[in-house]
Amino acid sequence: xxxxxxxxxxxxxxNGAFAQPRxxxxxxxxxxxxxxxxxxxxxxxxxxxxxxPKLVTPGNTPGAPPSDAIVLFDGKDLSQWEAxxxxxxxxxxxxxxxxxMEVTTGGMVTKQKFGDIQLHLEWAAPAEIDxxxxxxxxxxxxxxxxxxxxxxxxxxxxxxxxxxxxxxxxQWPPLVNASRKPGEWQTYDIVFEAPKxxxxxxxxxxxxxxxxxxxxxxxxxxxxxxxxxxxxGTYEAHGAEEPLGLQNHDTSVRYRNIWVRRLAGYDQP
Ligand code: MG
Numbered sequence: 001x002x003x004x005x006x007x008x009x010x011x012x013x014x015n016g017a018f019a020q021p022r023x024x025x026x027x028x029x030x031x032x033x034x035x036x037x038x039x040x041x042x043x044x045x046x047x048x049x050x051x052x053p054k055l056v057t058p059g060n061t062p063g064a065p066p067s068d069a070i071v072l073f074d075g076k077d078l079s080q081w082e083a084x085x086x087x088x089x090x091x092x093x094x095x096x097x098x099x100x101m102e103v104t105t106g107g108m109v110t111k112q113k114f115g116d117i118q119l120h121l122e123w124a125a126p127a128e129i130d131x132x133x134x135x136x137x138x139x140x141x142x143x144x145x146x147x148x149x150x151x152x153x154x155x156x157x158x159x160x161x162x163x164x165x166x167x168x169x170x171q172w173p174p175l176v177n178a179s180r181k182p183g184e185w186q187t188y189d190i191v192f193e194a195p196k197x198x199x200x201x202x203x204x205x206x207x208x209x210x211x212x213x214x215x216x217x218x219x220x221x222x223x224x225x226x227x228x229x230x231x232x233g234t235y236e237a238h239g240a241e242e243p244l245g246l247q248n249h250d251t252s253v254r255y256r257n258i259w260v261r262r263l264a265g266y267d268q269p
Contacts, residue, residue, distance in 0.1 A: 029046075029048075030048060031046055031047060031048025031049070031050070032044065032045070032046045032047065032048055033047075033048055033049075035047070043267070050267065051267050051268070054068075054268070055067075056068050063120060063122070063187060063257060064257075065120070065257075065259040066261065068261055069120075069259040069260065069261050070112065070259060070260050070261070070262070071258075071259045072110055072244070072258040072259060072260060073101060073121075073255065073256065073257070073258040074257070075096075075099035075100065075256055075257070076096070076099075077096060078091075078092045078094060078096060078101065078108075080110055080111055080112065081094075081108045081109065081110060081111065082108075082109060082110075082111055083106040083107060083108060083109075084107060084109055085106070089111075090106070092106065092108050093105045093106050094106075094108060099256055100124075100254040100255060100256040101254065101255050101256070102252055102253070102254045102255075103139055103246075103248050103249075103250075103251065103252055103253050103254075104252075105248070106248060107245060107246070107247065107248045108245065108246045108248070109142075109145055109243035109244065109245045109246075110243045110244045110245075111243070112243070113239065113241035113242050113243050114144075114194075114241055114242070114243070114244055114260060114262065115194040115240050115241045115262070116192065116193050116194050116262070116263040116264075117143075117190075117191075117192050117244075117260045117261065117262060117263060118189070118190070118191050118192075118260065118261040118263060119141070119143075119188070119189070119190040119191075119192065119244070119258075119259075119260045120187070120188070120189050120190075120257065120258070120259050120260075121141065121187070121188050121255055121256075121257065121258040121259075122185050122186065122187050122188075122255065122256045122257045122258075123139065123151050123185070123186055123188070123253055123254060123255050123256075124182075124183060124184060124185050124186065124253070124254045125137025125151075125152070125153035125182040125183070125251075125253055126153075126182060126183065126251065126252050126253070127182055127183025128182075128183075129153070129182055130251075131251075132157070132158075132159075133157065133158065133159040133160075133163075134152065134159055134163055134249075135251065136152060136153040136157050136159075136182070136251070137151070137152055137153030137182060137251050137253050138150075138151065138152050138247075138249035138250075138251050138253070139151040139152075139246060139247045139248070139249055139251065139253035139255075140169065140227070140246070140247035140249065141188060141190065141244075141245075141246065141247075142227070142244065142245030142246065142247055143190070143192050143206070143208070143244065144194060144206075144238065144242035144243075144244070145242055145243050145244070145245035146226040146227060146238070146242070146245075147168070147192075147206055147208070147223050147226060147227060148168070148169040148170075148227035148247065149166060149167070149168065149169070149188065149190060149208065149210055150163060150164065150165055150166060150167040150168075150169045151165060151188075151247070151253055152164060152165045153165070153179070153182045154166075154177055154179040155179045155180065155181050155182055161173035164177060165177070165179050165186075165212065166178070166188070166210055166212045166217040166218070168208060168218065168221060168223055168224075169227045169228075170227060170228045170229060170230075170232075170233055171223065171224045171225075171233065172218065172221055174210070174212065174217035174218065175216060175217055175218065175219075176215060176216075176217065178212045178213050178214075178215035178217065179212070179213075180213060185256070186212060186213055187211075187212065187213055187214070188210065188211070188212055189210070189211040189214075190208060190209065190210050190211075191208070191209040191210075191220075191263070192206065192207070192208050192209075193206060193207040193208070193220075193263075194206055194240065194241075194242075195223070195235060196240075197235075197237040197238070199237065200237045201237070202235045202237070205222050205223055205224070205235070206222070206223040207220045207221065207222055207223065208220070208221055208223055209221070244260065
């Protein structure tokens with residue numbers, strides 16, 4: 001009782017009085033020219049000349065692609081993908097049915113190349129458990145066809161930490177295990193900053209932020225190098241943009257609703 005009286009008194013002090021009705025149709029400046037420069041920026045506080053962010057229409061439902069997304073798989077066909085081979089690209093062989101694609105033979109990379117991206121995809125491990133550890137629903141999101149965010153059935157599946165679902169494979173385990181049961185659809189939302197090279201020299205490593213099923217697994221974590229197995233992965237210079245890959249690890253993982261947004265910096269016109 002005493003606490004509620006105190007809160008009421010605070011409200012009255014802050015708002016003047018409840019009796020004062022709010023004025024309608026108030027106008028506010030669209031920006032300012034007489035404010036100080038923000039440290040480290042070319043813009044003033046509330047700068048009237050600062051470019052307004054471009055408009056993006058969000059998807060109608062959670063996980064649906066926004067208006068500036070490049071849809072890489074909408075459940076119908078693999079037209080955005082190819083299968084790399086020693087003799088050049090081939091049409092991808094993965095099965096498409098019922099709105100999803102399923103790992104069969106060969107790997108898959110996008111025809112388009114990407115640098116910094118926001119990526120959304122959904123995946124499901126086989127409902128029937130067959131095998132143990134790294135043989136349970138293993139696949140992977142291969143950023144720039146090199147840096148793997150692990151896809152694995154990690155629901156009650158003992159395996160090494162840096163190989164669990166959402167791991168930066170062979171480097172960092174996910175902060176938590178937020179896995180759903182095998183057979184259930186799971187979401188990955190990934191923000192990736194591509195590494196930068198000058199000639200053969202790495203001048204900025206890659207960074208990745210990962211949400212699985214809405215739960216944070218990595219927060220702008222530095223990537224140590226390309227995906228590796230039983231050895232330390234290192235960087236090797238590559239293009240500013242490279243294809244996005246999905247790993248074939250010989251288990252029937254399914255994917256659906258895959259889209260990316262190319263990321264640009266602040267104040268882009
Ligand atoms: Mg994998």
